Amino acid sequence: MAIDFSSIPSPAFVLEEKLLKNNLELLKSVQDRSGAEIIVALKGFSFYSKFPLVKQYLSGATASSLNEARLIVEEMGVLAHTYCPAYKEEEFDQMMEYSSHITFNSLNQYEKYKDKVKAFPRKISMGLRINPEYAEVEVDMYNPAIKGSRLGITRNLLGDTLPEGIEGLHSHTLCENDSYVLERTLVHIEGKFGHLLHQAKWLNLGGGHLMTRKGYDHEHLIGLIQNLKAKYNIEVILEPGSAIGWETGFLRSKVLDIVDSLGVKIAILDVSFAAHMPDTLEMPYKPKVWGAESEAVEGKFVYRLGGMTCLAGDYMSEYSFDQELKEGDTIVFNDMIHYTMVKTTTFNGVGLPSIGVLREDGSFELLKSFGYETFKDRL
Secondary structure, three states: OOOOHHHOOOOEEEEEHHHHHHHHHHHHHHHHHHOOEEEEEOOOOOOHHHHHHHHHHOOEEEEOOHHHHHHHHHHHOOOEEEEOOOOOHHHHHHHHHHEEEEEEOOHHHHHHHHHHHHHOOOOOEEEEEEOOOOOOOOOHHHOOOOOOOOOOEOHHHOOOOOOOOEEEEEOOOOOOEOHHHHHHHHHHHHHHHHHHHOOOOEEEOOOOEOOOOOOOOHHHHHHHHHHHHHHHOOEEEEOOOHHHHOOOEEEEEEEEEEEEEOOEEEEEEOOOHHHHOOHHHHOOOOOOEOOEEOOOOOOOEEEEEEOOOOOOOOEEEEEEEOOOOOOOOEEEEEOOOOOHHHOOOOHHHOOOOEEEEEOOOOOEEEEEOOOHHHHHHOO
């Protein structure tokens, strides 16, 4: 279906409703067939106008802050599975109001808050985050199992029985991985914590399960989950973020100027890699652009794509186009709905992209635009 960009402001994050439904249907199939609970991680997908749709397919949502937990309750109408590296004392009472599960990152945090949780009038299931000291993540910034990680409790700090009131264990060491990485990770989880799993009611395997990427072996994953459930008689929880919004939308931008710097042609856009796509610089990864090749190709028109901030490194190179670019041309960055759009900033006073939805019938609905007050409120 051809997209009418004349109705879409620039810049704008645009979610394609049909593609999101496709992902949710696949995830629900895995959930139903495996018996796992699949919940959406807000740190990767916080497109809250679509939470009612997500709720029709998945079991709930997971939060890593008070704001995320509140958003889950207010926009999805369910209580959050909550985990934070540390809880702020002045926020903890509110956190309990919004949570069905609370996972502690350390035994110190468990000792500090366990009595409050036990005394809460509604049952809240408590868990501990564990560190299996194994992860197949190439970038250290995204690896929670490196030596000296602050995330999770290592085996040497836990005894032979779960602390009083702890019902579950939470491990999150995957990052856009497949089920075979999970299988190898489970060897370490079971080897170090299997005796505790026999005492637990649930095991949360965190996020990073990229089930909606082409080629993912769903049958293998389903088998792993069913084996865990049977072996330990526990509930299994998965909380993907990327998988929900994977390839469900784009960031529309346009060319503001073309400059030549000693033979290097640069298309300056109305978006910023630093402010609007920071993961492209920190991960790093090179985003795909519709109608372009992500490298210099002889015989094509080659451009560096420049952001609109004053940061010298706010650019991405090189892309090749079949046609010469000119001012006003549309440039579309693919796969921008998971993670990227929750990381935007107003650095340098650059305005945030609008947010909208491309309906199944091809019509565009503008949900939100941002102006000066958004910039000022963040300062």
